[in-house]
Structure formats: structure tokens, C-alpha cells
Amino acid sequence: MNARLTWPQNINSGDVIKLRLLIQHPMETGYLQDFTGHYIPRNVIQWVKATYDQREVFHVQTSSGIAANPFFEFYLKASVSGLIVVNWLDDLGNEGELKQLLPVK
């Protein structure tokens, strides 16, 4: 599973920054049929969490009401350079993880 997390170029301590998170996931609702008329089993992301310097900074519980390839923009108060770890779990039990170092001047 692929994911991408982006943030502004120069971040100073104390800045409130916008993070953009894009996860590659089909988010199958379970209401759609394939061409043979069989329902495609439901498989959506249940939650997405992000920690910054081991503190939780983002947590969303999602359902089939979120579009395929979920996209989130959220804000964060940057203080020190630290690791951002994004985790998510879907209905099939697949866990995803993305680790990125947030550089703060």
C-alpha cells in the first residue's frame, strides 16, 4: 500500500503547518457489483492515525463515506524535528505505515 505525506518547505519551530496525506486504497463500499453481477466485498479504511515525536497528532475514523484513495489535509503545530508515523487499518486487516522525518529549523 502506498501513501504520500507532504508539508511546506521551510518549517520554523512554532509554525502551524498544513500536512497533506494521500493513501492509495480502493475503499470498496460493498454496494458495488462487478461485471458478473457479484458484489465486491466491503473493504474500507477503518482509521488513520498519525504520531509526531511519539505524540498522537491526527486521528480519524473513516467509513465508506470517504472517497477512494483517501485524502486528508490537517494542521499541526511544529516544535522540534521529529518522526511522523502514519498508520492505518482496513477491513481486510491490512495495516499500512508511513514514516517520515519532519525537519524543523
Place this chain on the structure above:
Amino acid sequence: MSVLSTSKRKLLLGLSLGGWVLGQNTHAQNMTSGRLRSMEEMLRGIESYPRALKTPLETKVKLYIPMLADNGNSVPANVLVDSAMTQSEHVESLYLLSQRNPVLIMAHFHMGPWCGRAEVNTRLRLAGSQKVMALAKMSNGNWHYHMAEVIATESACVEASES
């Protein structure tokens, strides 16, 4: 339009209507919850919402969503809450609720003073035209909401899948 004679117009209308009816049949899907929920039903669907509270306040929360969406598969939504996001005054929970989707709660964001700014952006999936509600629970226990109507010309639930 004036070039078309009345009979041609009628024929075209008939053809398009026929096509629409056929399309409805081929796309017949199990959509049990196509009914629009009332605001009370939407609020009752949230566990932590206080039963005693009739309606939340209509201030502080602003939901920006396009008035017209080509289809419900991916509708951008922006929620902005008027809050300083300090330790004493911040948004605790932010819900995005659907009036028509089979699943009421589209997203539930857990927020806190670490956010620095009470704003989120995401892309929703909508089962047709409906009102979307953004509901926020503040740290002082107050609830605020904002509703916006979206016209989606095609529901996300009847679209033939790729694959």
C-alpha cells in the same frame, strides 16, 4: 434548438427517457438506505451526542462543499471551526455526517490543541443529492454544526465499478 421540429423533439425526449429507464434497470443495486435522514436521526446516530440537547448551535462551524458535484464518488469538503485551539478552548471531535449514505458517519476526526488550527479537508463519497453536516464537539461541552446542500447528479452507489 429552434431547428428541431416538435416531432423530432418529442422523439429525442422519448429516446433519452427510454435510455434513462433502461439505464436504471441495468444499474439496479441494493440501496436500502436511500431515504433522507432528518436532522434528529443524524444527531441520534452519534453515541456521544447528549440526548437532552435538542439542536446544536449554528455558529463557529463552517462547511465548504461544492453546490453541484458531477458524481458522488469524490466530493471535496472543507471544514473550518472558529476556535483558537488552545489547551482551554479547542475542538475535541469533528464529525462529517451524511443525510443519505448507508453509513451515517463519513468521518470522525479527533482533534486537540496540538493541531494549532481547527481545519480539515477531505474528499467525501456521497450517495446522491443530500445535505452534509459538519458537527463539532468543543472542549467546553458545546456542540456546533453547519449543514450544506450538495446536488450530486450521480450517486456513488450506482456507478458500475471498474475492474
